[in-house]
Amino acid sequence: MKKSTRIGILLVIVVIAAAAAMAEWLVIRDGDVTKLPSGLITSVEIGGPFTLTDHTGRQVTERDYLGNFTLIFFGYTFCPDVCPTELGDIALALDELGTDSVAVTPLMITIDPERDTPAKLAEYVPLFHEQLIGLTGTVEQIKEVADSYRIFYRRVEDPNYTYYLMDHTSFIYLLDPEGNVVALFRYGTSPEEMASIIRRHMRS
Amino acid sequence: MVILTVAASGSVLAQAHEHKQGPLTVVHPWSRATAPSQKAGGVFLRIRNDSNQPDRLIGVESDRADVASLHALIRDGDVMRMRPVQGGIEVPANGEVVLAPGGKHVMLIGLRAQLIKESNIPLTLIFERAGRVEIVAVVEAAGSRGPSGAGAHRAADTKSR
Numbered sequence: 001m002k003k004s005t006r007i008g009i010l011l012v013i014v015v016i017a018a019a020a021a022m023a024e025w026l027v028i029r030d031g032d033v034t035k036l037p038s039g040l041i042t043s044v045e046i047g048g049p050f051t052l053t054d055h056t057g058r059q060v061t062e063r064d065y066l067g068n069f070t071l072i073f074f075g076y077t078f079c080p081d082v083c084p085t086e087l088g089d090i091a092l093a094l095d096e097l098g099t100d101s102v103a104v105t106p107l108m109i110t111i112d113p114e115r116d117t118p119a120k121l122a123e124y125v126p127l128f129h130e131q132l133i134g135l136t137g138t139v140e141q142i143k144e145v146a147d148s149y150r151i152f153y154r155r156v157e158d159p160n161y162t163y164y165l166m167d168h169t170s171f172i173y174l175l176d177p178e179g180n181v182v183a184l185f186r187y188g189t190s191p192e193e194m195a196s197i198i199r200r201h202m203r204s
Numbered sequence: 205m206v207i208l209t210v211a212a213s214g215s216v217l218a219q220a221h222e223h224k225q226g227p228l229t230v231v232h233p234w235s236r237a238t239a240p241s242q243k244a245g246g247v248f249l250r251i252r253n254d255s256n257q258p259d260r261l262i263g264v265e266s267d268r269a270d271v272a273s274l275h276a277l278i279r280d281g282d283v284m285r286m287r288p289v290q291g292g293i294e295v296p297a298n299g300e301v302v303l304a305p306g307g308k309h310v311m312l313i314g315l316r317a318q319l320i321k322e323s324n325i326p327l328t329l330i331f332e333r334a335g336r337v338e339i340v341a342v343v344e345a346a347g348s349r350g351p352s353g354a355g356a357h358r359a360a361d362t363k364s365r
Binding site: 078080082087088089092124127161163167168169186187 | 236237238239240241242243244245246271275277279280282283284285286288305306309311312313314345346347348349
């Protein structure tokens with residue numbers, strides 16, 4: 001093998017390694033708690049533009065939330081356990097941030113748009129935090145935003161009930177003021193952990 | 205306002221939060237406040253068994269909902285699935301079982317009225333051996349992580365008062 005070819009191959013390897021390290025860095029800037037699922041290469045692949053309706057009935061897009069940090073949780077109001085837990089934890093994390101919490105906009109995007117009308121979200125979100133904003137949309141709009149955030153959701157019918165529940169991915173994402181996903185909090189992340197990671201991003 | 209808060213939470217704590225029947229003690233059953241049109245809620249509790257024989261929670265009844273049943277949250281990777289518990293929930297001999305957020309719970313589907321913070325929900329737990337045990341669950345804040353307001357948020361406190 002010619003020397004120049006060897007150097008070329010080496011260079012390619014170095015570039016690939018650097019790119020991989022960069023991707024890894026983008027994904028796990030926050031250490032183990034925010035490690036993204038395997039298969040997701042960089043944080044820039046998660047999230048994207050959306051058009052939805054907030055709990056006051058106003059049409060909004062992702063651009064409305066730029067300039068502030070944003071927490072995005074996907075859930076539904078019929079949810080008896082996971083969603084109240086996660087939303088309660090978001091509220092506690094915001095409390096933990098104290099006056100810094102004004103720089104964070106918490107959003108709950110419903111994955112049950114058929115039942116979660118703006119009016120229903122308007123009743124629900126203030127139970128958890130005065131800053132919490134509920135977002136809903138058409139079935140297509142919700143599918144688009146959930147897909148872009150890698151959220152799985154599925155209606156589960158039980159013949160014994162006239163009501164249905166939803167299976168869903170329980171993730172809370174942190175977006176920076178430019179709208180980039182910078183952290184992922186899995187179910188069970190403590191509010192203190194969440195607050196300290198948000199604070200770290202505020203300082204960086 | 206402060207006095208009122210203390211008095212209100214004091215009254216919750218002062219309520220009988222244990223329900224004893226034979227060897228079984230149901231410890232601090234609690235639930236979470238709901239929005240007016242919210243149709244589902246979970247009830248969480250601890251059951252202690254001071255007997256040498258295991259028992260089994262096989263059913264639950266409540267006139268506050270169309271359906272009361274035993275449910276469990278199943279974590280499938282990052283996907284949360286809520287499913288009815290098959291065959292009841294064992295209460296081990298000289299041991300206890302905990303129904304808590306993120307695990308097993310009593311599921312109330314088709315709530316007939318909003319669950320208001322600091323109100324009570326009467327329920328009947330049905331055990332294989334101990335039979336029917338009447339309990340009263342206390343409604344905590346919507347985002348509460350546990351009984352006695354642990355994790356209760358002040359926004360929720362003021363909203364529901």
